[in-house]
Amino acid sequence: MSHLGYGRLMAVDPEHVLRAAAALLTRKSTATMDEVAKAAGISRATLHRHFAGRDALVRALEALGIAECEAALDAARLDEGTASEAVRRLVGAVEPAAGLLAFLYTENQLFEGEEQNAGWALIDDRISALFRRGQLSGEFRIDLTPAWLTEALYGLMASGAWLVQSGKGAPKDFQHMIVELMLGGALRREES
Amino acid sequence: MSHLGYGRLMAVDPEHVLRAAAALLTRKSTATMDEVAKAAGISRATLHRHFAGRDALVRALEALGIAECEAALDAARLDEGTASEAVRRLVGAVEPAAGLLAFLYTENQLFEGEEQNAGWALIDDRISALFRRGQLSGEFRIDLTPAWLTEALYGLMASGAWLVQSGKGAPKDFQHMIVELMLGGALRREES
DNA sequence: CCCAAATGAGACATGAATGTCTCACTCGGG
DNA sequence: CCCGAGTGAGACATTCATGTCTCATTTGGG
Structure with a gap:
């Protein structure tokens, strides 16, 4: 059995392992370390050499999810154009990571302790700021709080x-x- | 004696146990049977006498959630009035069970196997039918499928x-x- | 009062997942 | 050619939740 090396020696690519783990855990959140290792095409021993334990693996996935979120936020250029356009760009940019984020979103283990990753708060702030900008410009309604609009966007992306x-x-x-x-809701509109 | 009387002794109320379990598991989905028992104010032995194991407990919670959903669907009278009004009544009726449903929604363990409870499909159908009715009456837009509107409603309620x-x-x-x-989306409207 | 039902407390075994370790093998570079 | 880093396979101990059991106690009914 040989693995397709891609330049260096046959070292495992942690990124690839995380991708495989995310794909598996999104479907089966109770998968064991052994199943994760098999899904990534490596042995459990090697998996352990890269991630100290299951907790460390989930934390790494969380960090990956945060990084992808921030990358999507950057790519979406939330400050440019109308807020609606920015939301559309954001959803499009997040799509590739949607599976991973849906997994993390349901992994409430990450949020029950005291030390939840501060990265989420930063992301929340950036998205909340986008909705607030839309409200200030008169584009978005003001009877729904930015916090709710942000949370709702998460929920809709997970769904x-x-x-x-x-x-x-x-x-x-x-x-x-x-x-x-x-943005538009389920109601049918006559205008525009 | 020896008949199934239930007013007899200080018997535990299974309903109360399920409520407590739901409240705890919604916050900490990895809670152990011991923690669930403590949260319900009973011993682990008694908890085990009522629910064969953790799986049985989760199944019972699922059945409770399905029952409450169906009760809410009945109470909301989805066939009466406009579809919008029916949606509003539905969300109001579901609210007391929202915590439990949010837990079940993220418990994807329930949906990964082959034998997922058929009750969910029935609920899906009833809600989908509501959105379809709204589309046929011209009340709802038709570029969003009833399946998506239903799933989105779940996500928003969980959020x-x-x-x-x-x-x-x-x-x-x-x-x-x-x-x-x-129904209305985030965009501000001039009308009405 | 006495008994049966139900519970609480805890001991005990079981099984699964985890974490650690060793050893042999395979590359790739020097 | 040889060496070492990295890996796979598997043995092993440990931990923890679970499931089962026993026994004492409480409670309420007859």
Whole structure:
């Protein structure tokens, strides 16, 4: 059995391991370290050499999710154009990481302790600021708090990821269905 | 004697146990049977006498959640009035069970196996039918599928429950913030 | 009063997952 | 060619939740 090395020696790519772990844990959040190792195509021993334990693995996944969120936030350029356009760009940029984020979102183990990763608060702030900007510009309604709009966006993205993963929705509709419901709601409009 | 009388002794109320378990597991989904027992104010032995094991407990919680959902669906009278009004009534009726449902929603253990409870499918159908009715009456937009609207409603209710539980939102706003975002979206409207 | 039902407390075994370790093998570079 | 880093396989001990059991106690009914 040989692994396709990609330049150096046959060292395991931690990134690839995390991707595989995320893909598996998103489907089966109770997967054991052994299952994770098999999913990543490595042995349990090697998995342990890279991540001290299950907790460390989940923490690494959390860090990866935060990093991808921040990358998406940067790529979406939330300060440019209308807030609506920014929301649309954000959802589109987040889509590749939606599965991982949906897993982390349901992993409330991460939020029950005292030491939850401060990265989430920063992300919350940036998204809240976007909604607040939309409210100040008169674009968004003001009877819904930025905190709620942010939380709701998380929920809709998780639901969207779940819908796609279960096969009840097409991946290509991910951005559209989330953005349209988030901004426009379910009611039919006559105007525009 | 020897008949199944239940007013006899200081028998534990299984309903109360389930409520306590739901309240705890919503906050800490990894709570042990011992913690659940303590939260319910009974011993682990008694907890085990009523629910064969952790799996049975979660199944019972699932059955309770399904029952409460169906009760809410009945109480909301989805066939009466406009679809919007029905959605509003539904969210209001579901609110007391929102915490439990949020827990079940994130307990993807329930949906990964082959034998997921058929009760969810029935609930999905009833809610989907409501959105479809709204679309046929011209009340709801038709570019979002009933399946997505249903899933989105779940996600928003879970997010709403989480927001309230974390203290970042008031319980009294639960119905309003969910219904308004679900139906009207975040965009500000000039009309009405 | 006496008994049966139900509970609480705790001991005990079991099983699964985890964490640690050793050893042999395979590359790749010097 | 040889050496070492990195890996796979597996043995091993440990931890912890779980499941089962016993026994004392409480409670309420007959």
